[in-house]
Amino acid sequence: MKVYSMTDIGRVRQLNEDAYYLPGPGERFCAVADGMGGHNAGEVASAMAVETFARYMREVSRITPEAMRSAVVRANDAIYKASQESPEVSGMGTTFSALGVEGSTAYVAHVGDSRVYLLRRGALLPVTRDHTLVEEMVMKGLITVREARVHPKRNIITRALGTDSRVDVDLFQIDLLRGDVFFLCTDGLTNQVTSRQILLTASAPGSWEEKLRKLVAVALENGGPDNITAMFAVCEEADG
DSSP, X not given: OEEEEEEEOOSSOSSOOEEEEOOOTTOOEEEEEEEESTTTHHHHHHHHHHHHHHHHHTTOSSOOHHHHHHHHHHHHHHHHHHHHHOGGGTTOEXXXXXXXXXXXXXXXXXESSOEEEEEETTEEEEOOOOOBHHHHHHHTTSSOHHHHHHOTTTTOBSOOBSSSSOOOOEXXXXXXXXXXXXXXXXXXXXXXXXXXXXXXXXXXXXXXXXXXXXXXXXXXXXXXXXXXXEEEEETTSOOO
16 A cells, blocks of 8 residues: 655644654555644644554554554543643544555544545545534435535534544445545545545546645635645555
């Protein structure tokens, strides 16, 4: 698995509270996180999430759903404990989405509104579902997807790491096909770039780094009100 990534502070924020993890030699997992909280607390939470997740994943002999869940739960525990013990980061939290690959199977762990997509045979398939108030309203048929994109409460998250002593983790298992590519990103990208734009850019000629630069550029051109982080995980390429 080869992973390409890019992050940008955006045009409005004074601090980049996104964090991400790229696999080291022999590793087959990656993650993105979008922190929230006052002052620099969001930056602390997102960094803790990816670091704790990666530390645990390095210890497991095989990537399994149980291992992914345990790694995310440990990250939640670490953030929540720090939040309770340190007044300066009280109330901090972060979204978290991670991908792990074992053989011909991929596993996704997800909490919050960062996203994971699967690029497969010319289609962009959503793997995760946002843990947000507006997504719940869409699922109940109260508003449309188009209305959700501009809804005044679209930034209200219903699930995050570190905000409670317990966390529910969404887990997904995907049987891989040749050519599969995963796209992980924070909402600083998806709030400004449509799914069609992601698909067209990802399917166009050029390197994965060039495609990331184009997607981030679109998010910035559309205002860039939030931090932007994105990565492509190409499953069939060799490490290194």
